[in-house]
Amino acid sequence: MSIYHFYQGKDENEGxxxxxxxxxxxxxxxxxxxxxxxxxxxxxxxxxxAIPLMSQTMKxxxxxxDDILCVIKKFLDTKNVNLLINSxxxxxxLKGVIVRLCESHSLETIADLYNHIIQTQLLxxxxxxxxxxxxxxxxxxxxxxxxxxxxxLNFSPNNEQLLNxxxxxKDEFIASIxxxxxxxxKGDVFQTYADFYKFVFLNRTEESSKISVFxxxxxxxxxxxxxxxxxxxxxxxxxxxxxRFDINQFKYRLVDDTNRYKDKxxxxxKEANLYKIHGSINWISGxxxxxxxxxxxxxxxxxxxxxxxxxxxxETAQAPYSELFREFSNCLQKKNTTLVVMGYGFPDEHINTIxxxxxxxxxxxxxxxGNKNESKLNDFYEEFKNRDLHLIGGQFDNKNAHHFNxxxxxxxxxxxxxxxxxxxxxxx
Numbered sequence: 001m002s003i004y005h006f007y008q009g010k011d012e013n014e015g016x017x018x019x020x021x022x023x024x025x026x027x028x029x030x031x032x033x034x035x036x037x038x039x040x041x042x043x044x045x046x047x048x049x050a051i052p053l054m055s056q057t058m059k060x061x062x063x064x065x066d067d068i069l070c071v072i073k074k075f076l077d078t079k080n081v082n083l084l085i086n087s088x089x090x091x092x093x094l095k096g097v098i099v100r101l102c103e104s105h106s107l108e109t110i111a112d113l114y115n116h117i118i119q120t121q122l123l124x125x126x127x128x129x130x131x132x133x134x135x136x137x138x139x140x141x142x143x144x145x146x147x148x149x150x151x152x153l154n155f156s157p158n159n160e161q162l163l164n165x166x167x168x169x170k171d172e173f174i175a176s177i178x179x180x181x182x183x184x185x186k187g188d189v190f191q192t193y194a195d196f197y198k199f200v201f202l203n204r205t206e207e208s209s210k211i212s213v214f215x216x217x218x219x220x221x222x223x224x225x226x227x228x229x230x231x232x233x234x235x236x237x238x239x240x241x242x243x244r245f246d247i248n249q250f251k252y253r254l255v256d257d258t259n260r261y262k263d264k265x266x267x268x269x270k271e272a273n274l275y276k277i278h279g280s281i282n283w284i285s286g287x288x289x290x291x292x293x294x295x296x297x298x299x300x301x302x303x304x305x306x307x308x309x310x311x312x313x314x315e316t317a318q319a320p321y322s323e324l325f326r327e328f329s330n331c332l333q334k335k336n337t338t339l340v341v342m343g344y345g346f347p348d349e350h351i352n353t354i355x356x357x358x359x360x361x362x363x364x365x366x367x368x369x370g371n372k373n374e375s376k377l378n379d380f381y382e383e384f385k386n387r388d389l390h391l392i393g394g395q396f397d398n399k400n401a402h403h404f405n406x407x408x409x410x411x412x413x414x415x416x417x418x419x420x421x422x423x424x425x426x427x428x
Contacts, residue, residue, distance in 0.1 A: 003394040003401045004372070009385050018396055025392060025401075026414035032367060033203035035338035039331055041355075042215040042222065043344025046404040050178070050189040051219050055140035057176045061169065062137055071165040072139045075148050077111035084110050084135050094131060097124055141347075142173060143307070174301050177218045177281045180294075185224045192405045193225035199412035201231065201270050210271045212331050216278045216344070216351075218306050226272060233272040235280070235293065236320070243293040247323045277324045279306040291320055325354070332358040338365040342404055346376045356380070359387040369393065369402040 003021040005012040005028070013021040032038075044053060052060075062069050076083070081102050088095035098113065107113045110132075117128045139145070149166045153159060178184035200211065215222060226233045237243040276283075283305040284294045291305060307321060332339060332354065339355065346352050358364045367390045370377045381391050393402040400406060 001395045001397075003396055004392070006372070006381070006385065006391040007389070008387075021396075022410060022414055026411045028390075029340075029367070029407075029411055030203050032338050032340070032365065033200055034205075034208070035365070036336035037209060037212075037331070037334045037338070038200075038204075039212045039214065039337060039339045041339060041341045041344060041351075042213060042217060043342065044217055045343030045345070046193070047189055047217055047219050047221055047343070050184045050187060050221070051217070052176060054142055057173065058140045058142050059138075061142075061172045062139070064172075065168055067161070068165055068168060069137060071149070071161065072145065073136050075145055076136055076139065077109065077114065079110050081107055081110050081113050084113070084132070087135055088131065091131070094124065094127060098128065098131075142169060145169065146173075171301065174281070174304055174306065177306075178220070180220065180282055180296070185220060188405070190221060190224055190228075192408050193221045194228045196404070196408045196412065197225050197229045197231060197272075199408065201229065204270075210273055212273045212275065214275045214277055214328050214331075216348070217276070218279060218281050220281065222274055226274070229270065231270040231272055233274050235274045235276060236324075237293040243295075247320075247327065275324050275327055277321065277328060279304075279320075281306065325350070329354050329357075332364065333361070336363045337361075338367065341366070341368045341370070342402075342407060343369075345370065345374050346380045352380060356384060359384050359389065362388075364388060366390065367392065369407055371400070371402055 002018065003013055003025060005021075005025060013024060016024065044051065062072070081098075085095060085098055085102075088098070101107060101116065102113060105116055107116055114132055117125060117132070122128065146166065146169055149162050149169070152162045153166065156162070204211070213222060223233070223235070236247060280293075281304065282294050284292050284303040285305050286292050286303075305320075328351075331337075337358070339358075341355075344351075355366065359366060365388050366384075368377070368381070369392050370381075371393050372378050372381065372391060381389070385391075393400070395401065399410070401410075
């Protein structure tokens with residue numbers, strides 16, 4: 001068991017003992033935190049276990065509602081059969097059977113394959129049908145499913161099956177995200193977030209620019225932990241009674257006017273921009289068509305703005321997403337940028353493209369905390385490993401080095417192991 005740090009195809013930690021590996025990662029990360037333009041990308045993995053992963057939420061929904069599994073099958077039936085084939089890496093023999101069937105009978109979609117299995121007497125028929133059922137019941141991409149349902153409702157607004165499925169998915173999805181003042185924001189995950197931001201600003205100075213945090217998470221862990229550290233931040237809403245979204249809020253900085261006669265204004269030291277690119281549990285669509293931040297603990301789920309659960313307020317809801325993604329792209333193009341990615345397995349091609357486009361810039365530095373065995377992350381790494389890209393992960397002491405709590409506790413809070421005099425005396 002060891003911690004790896006791959007850079008341009010080489011493991012920088014190779015040949016070192018565990019404590020040296022921790023020390024190297026700690027020193028490296030702390031040095032990067034002083035970057036001129038420091039950017040973090042925080043994915044859903046950082047909020048586990050307080051917030052279940054999408055796969056767990058979807059598994060729960062499928063277990064409760066047979067109707068959802070029927071809709072999933074219709075959705076998956078339209079997909080290319082390679083989607084199913086690529087999920088069978090642990091079943092090489094049956095994978096080979098399916099590949100040969102598809103090639104010999106020109107089967108292109110999952111529906112083509114299923115219908116062929118049903119209509120043909122095959123020796124492996126029961127096993128193949130079991131594979132199909134398991135594939136459908138293990139489906140986890142709730143966002144793409146909701147998008148597909150919405151597209152279907154655009155063509156058939158009164159489709160009862162789709163309307164019912166959309167309502168179930170939306171209600172269950174929103175219910176899985178803690179609301180404002182939930183006790184979920186008081187546990188270990190909150191402490192990890194809070195400690196992380198504390199360590200970040202220990203490595204910044206008064207001359208440093210604002211940090212930028214981009215997240216696909218809908219929860220409020222970032223907000224609570226930033227406030228716990230007295231860090232001034234904006235999510236794009238002004239500090240007025242009517243908190244209406246304004247993209248220009250990210251361009252402002254607060255200044256300290258303690259000495260108002262200074263020749264140069266001094267910006268507030270601890271400041272952050274928090275970009276919630278998929279929306280937030282406390283964002284609502286107002287009757288006037290604008291987007292607002294709600295500080296109420298009781299909110300009508302129908303007006304909550306979380307991608308992609310909007311239907312009635314689609315035009316309103318789409319506006320901030322395009323602006324926020326544009327901000328993400330623009331932020332990464334700034335000079336001397338370091339992007340640190342945590343809790344994200346690279347499943348979103350749109351996000352991946354924005355990140356990869358900047359790897360060609362000589363002053364762009366990408367650091368990924370991740371599991372090299374995850375297929376989509378590994379695909380991204382293999383494609384760009386010769387660029388300025390660092391991949392940090394591995395296992396030690398029954399811990400995963402890429403997990404958010406390990407990053408904070410073991411690397412940012414690293415203390416070099418030193419034998420005490422008492423211990424040495426006892427060994428004599």
